[in-house]
Amino acid sequence: MANKAIVTLAVGHAYSERFEQFCRKNWMEYAARHGYDIVVFKDPLDRSERVAKRSPAWQKCLVLSQP
Structure with missing residues (x-):
């Protein structure tokens, strides 16, 4: 695993596809x-x-807290 990553959110079937x-x-x-x-x-x-009341973009603020 690299020590650098490109990270994105594709939440939901439509965005995933x-x-x-x-x-x-x-x-x-x-x-x-x-x-x-x-x-x-x-x-x-x-x-x-x-x-749930916010834009999904707010989820990006949590990315660095993930393992």
């Missing part, structure tokens, strides 16, 4: 070329009621 269809191949090639890992979160990092 779009990521797989349009992004994964190029991202994997880029990551391999530059020594990065790809990390795709397909489930919300926080499922609390408070977070």
